[in-house]
Amino acid sequence: MDFILRLEQSGFASWVREGGTLWSYPAILFCHTIGLATLSGLNAGIDLRLLGFARRIPLAPLRTLFPLMWFAFAITAASGSALLIADMSARLHSPIFYVKLAFVALALVTMQLIKRTVFNRKDIDDSALPSQARLLAVMSIFFWIAATTAGRLMAYLGPVSGLD
Amino acid sequence: MNNPHVHLLLNHVPTIGTVIAFGLLILSFIRRDEGLKRVSLEVFFVIAVLTLPAYITGVGTEFTFETNDSISKELMARHHDAALIASVFMLLTGITSWLALWQWRRLARFRTGSLACVVLLSAITLALMGRAANMGGEIRHPEILDPNVPAAVVSPAWLSASAIKALVSGATWVWPTSEALHFIGLWLLFGILLIANLRLMGLMRGIPFSAVHRLLPWAVLGLVLNTVTGMGWVLAAANQYVENYSFFWKIGLLLLAQLNLLYITVFEGPWKVGANVDSPILQRTFAVTAVGLWIGVMYFGRMLPFLGNAF
Numbered sequence: 001m002d003f004i005l006r007l008e009q010s011g012f013a014s015w016v017r018e019g020g021t022l023w024s025y026p027a028i029l030f031c032h033t034i035g036l037a038t039l040s041g042l043n044a045g046i047d048l049r050l051l052g053f054a055r056r057i058p059l060a061p062l063r064t065l066f067p068l069m070w071f072a073f074a075i076t077a078a079s080g081s082a083l084l085i086a087d088m089s090a091r092l093h094s095p096i097f098y099v100k101l102a103f104v105a106l107a108l109v110t111m112q113l114i115k116r117t118v119f120n121r122k123d124i125d126d127s128a129l130p131s132q133a134r135l136l137a138v139m140s141i142f143f144w145i146a147a148t149t150a151g152r153l154m155a156y157l158g159p160v161s162g163l164d
Numbered sequence: 165m166n167n168p169h170v171h172l173l174l175n176h177v178p179t180i181g182t183v184i185a186f187g188l189l190i191l192s193f194i195r196r197d198e199g200l201k202r203v204s205l206e207v208f209f210v211i212a213v214l215t216l217p218a219y220i221t222g223v224g225t226e227f228t229f230e231t232n233d234s235i236s237k238e239l240m241a242r243h244h245d246a247a248l249i250a251s252v253f254m255l256l257t258g259i260t261s262w263l264a265l266w267q268w269r270r271l272a273r274f275r276t277g278s279l280a281c282v283v284l285l286s287a288i289t290l291a292l293m294g295r296a297a298n299m300g301g302e303i304r305h306p307e308i309l310d311p312n313v314p315a316a317v318v319s320p321a322w323l324s325a326s327a328i329k330a331l332v333s334g335a336t337w338v339w340p341t342s343e344a345l346h347f348i349g350l351w352l353l354f355g356i357l358l359i360a361n362l363r364l365m366g367l368m369r370g371i372p373f374s375a376v377h378r379l380l381p382w383a384v385l386g387l388v389l390n391t392v393t394g395m396g397w398v399l400a401a402a403n404q405y406v407e408n409y410s411f412f413w414k415i416g417l418l419l420l421a422q423l424n425l426l427y428i429t430v431f432e433g434p435w436k437v438g439a440n441v442d443s444p445i446l447q448r449t450f451a452v453t454a455v456g457l458w459i460g461v462m463y464f465g466r467m468l469p470f471l472g473n474a475f
Contacts, residue, residue: 026470033466034459036347041355045379048356054378058439061370065359148351149344156340 008088016086025086028079035076036151040144042069043111050118050129050137058125059118066115073108096157100150107143110136167224167406174218178254179297181211182290189283201274205261206426208286212258213422216391217415219251222300223398224406236306243299244325245318250292252323255391257285262384265430269377325399332400339400342393349393353386354458357425364434364443364451373437380429387422401474408472414464421457424450 007013016024042065049057084091091097114136118129185207192200226244229235264278299318302309321327332338360376360383362368398405405411427450428434437443443451468474 022467022470026467030463030466033350033462037351037354037462038358039351041351041353041358044352044355044382045359048379048382053382054375056372056375056378058370058375061368064368144351145348148347152344152347153340155343 004088004092007085010085012082013085013088016082025083028082031075031079032083035072035074035079036148038072039069039076040107040148042072043107043140043144046114047137047140050114050133052134060124063119066119069111091154094154094157096150096153100147100154103143103147103150107140107147110140110143114140167221167228171218171221171225174214174221175297175300178211178215178218178250179293181207181214182254182257182286182293185211186286186290189279189286198274201279202265202268202430205265205268205282206430208261208282209258209265209426210423212254212261213419215251215254215258216395217419219247219395220398220406220415222247223402227402227406235303239299239303239306241325242315242318243296243303245323246292246296246299248325248328249319249323250289250296253285253289253292255388257282257289259384259388260285262426262429263381265426266377266380269430269435270374328396329400332396338396342396346390346393349386349389350462351386353383353390354462356380356383356386357458358455360428361451361454364428364437364447366442366448369440369442372439372441373434373443377429377435380425383425387425404468404472404474408468408474410464410467410471411474414461414468417457417460417464421454421461424454424457428454 016028019025046062046065048054049059049062114133117136118124118133121127121130185204188200188204188207191197192204222244226240229240230237260278260281264274264282267278268274318324332342356379359368360373360380363371363373363376433447434443437447464471
């Protein structure tokens with residue numbers, strides 16, 4: 001608890017919170033939005049392809065998107081950590097925050113499972129999709145929707161941030 | 165320039181634009197001219213896109229004159245209700261026109277059913293827009309009102325501006341639910357258009373653009389979700405948006421980004437980018453610009469409370 005308070009009162013945390021410039025809290029929040037839009041959005045595109053829409057898209061070139069999605073995840077996680085430090089005790093006391101983290105973790109695991117079972121095959125575009133592909137795609141979309149919803153609800157459920 | 169000024173500039177677009185597009189569509193049937201059909205549907209899409217700022221500045225105008233006793237609140241509210249239902253039908257006309265154009269690009273011909281839907285919806289829109297415009301004129305010209313004619317019922321009670329305002333700001337679950345939907349719509353829209361534009365930039369060269377084109381309706385679904393939820397907030401809390409400089413930029417960039425969406429949906433250039441073909445420099449520039457515009461829309465959306473006065 002002491003550690004959390006010290007982190008929350010650190011110079012960095014108060015800069016994020018009270019910096020008063022567009023480069024502190026607003027810019028970090030924006031990075032979080034761009035990161036999540038790229039990460040969830042590209043996932044959604046891959047999921048829709050696996051669900052049978054746009055079957056004419058060959059799978060092999062879509063592999064390019066995975067490094068991009070991990071890069072987007074890095075931006076989202078880094079900005080998310082900064083936002084967390086700025087408001088740590090409120091967030092850590094809010095159950096919905098853990099729900100959100102759990103759904104993000106499940107979504108990332110699903111993304112890796114899709115990479116392994118669908119995209120890491122040698123004859124990727126010459127054979128039928130593996131049988132789990134559709135289920136994984138449905139799970140992926142569901143987890144991203146759930147993570148987004150839980151993230152939004154953080155502003156309404158549990159202790160409300162002292163920001164603004 | 166303020167909301168009333170911009171509204172007076174834009175308010176003719178939905179009415180006169182629909183008349184022109186509708187006329188062109190009918191003419192295209194008489195002449196059996198496929199090119200003209202395409203043009204009229206493109207005009208419908210652009211008119212629908214421009215209806216959004218016409219509507220928002222209208223809300224801003226009502227907000228500006230809220231405390232001005234020389235203008236009838238009752239006439240403004242009637243005009244607003246009429247404009248709201250007309251804008252809903254305009255949105256439907258825009259979506260249907262877009263879908264018809266998307267199908268045309270894929271099948272190289274128009275589907276009769278889709279064209280029939282556009283004709284029906286645009287005819288309804290035309291009538292509703294004409295009525296809304298007429299009621300707008302009466303706000304500044306109450307002398308033309310016939311005192312012997314009772315005021316008409318403008319729209320069903322649940323679709324009046326005040327009912328939606330009460331719903332969005334009254335029921336506790338509506339605002340958070342719209343926020344969740346707005347963010348889901350945001351990543352759906354951005355993700356699909358990012359894949360399409362990255363292909364045009366030269367990534368994933370093994371995919372023909374025509375295959376990515378199949379996913380575009382999902383992006384439009386995201387766009388519609390966000391337009392509807394966003395308009396709910398504008399209605400419920402006009403003061404947070406209509407004089408917000410960040411919102412002005414958000415909507416401005418959104419208009420340009422939507423034109424780019426029309427471009428990649430119907431134009432020959434992107435469609436012809438086959439597998440392992442590089443797109444020409446102009447299309448790469450468009451693709452980079454499009455992604456930049458959508459990022460800009462998100463930036464100014466996020467900045468609503470920081471650059472402007474929201475929340």
